[in-house]
Amino acid sequence: MTAYSVQSSSDSHHTASLSEWETAVIDLFLNAAMSVGLPKSLGQIYGLLFCRDEPLAMDEIMEVLSVSKGSASQGLRSLRHLGAVKSQFLPGQRKEHFVAEIRLRKLVSGFLKEQAEPHLEKGKARLSHLQKLVDATKDGNSAERGRRRTNILSGWHRQVGKLLPLVKLIVGKTERSHKK
Secondary structure, X not given: OOOOEEEOOOXXXXXXXXXXXXXXXXXXXXXXXXXXXXXXXXXXXXXXXXXOOOOEEHHHHHHHHOOOHHHHHHHHHHHHHHOOEEEEOOOOOOOOEEEEOOOHHHHXXXXXXXXXXXXXXXXXXXXHHHHHHHHOOOOHHHHHHXXXXXXXXXXXXXXXXXXXHHHHHHHHHHHHHHHO
């Protein structure tokens, strides 16, 4: 990853470079986003906001990360939808500013709600369709194999359905224990 720089909103001639640790954090979130099938720009934007104490406007994010307006806008919209980023009002500022949500419970539950749970719901319909296909299979050996595999998939689906609430619970408990 290359070194990034951002122009301070108070002085457009002053450019502050990201430290090595900030670059490493951005890279970490970039790779994490890509590993779960999200665009790398989401990881970059979240990583940058995670590193900063002060809220950043979209144009500052674009400048630091060298991303297009479309990429920044779409990334911020997606991150807000996931609950990973929120708007913060700054008195005297007309531009919208953004901060990262740093509570793990909020991040995980937002991700599960927007990414995992919809797939789980679609999985029910797909399993039902699969069962109908297996039931309509004329070849006895193929139908029997299909029933066995469908039963396995249904079991996996049930287990994942039970696992998601448990993950939310564990993350919530972990977060509370770190506050003590």
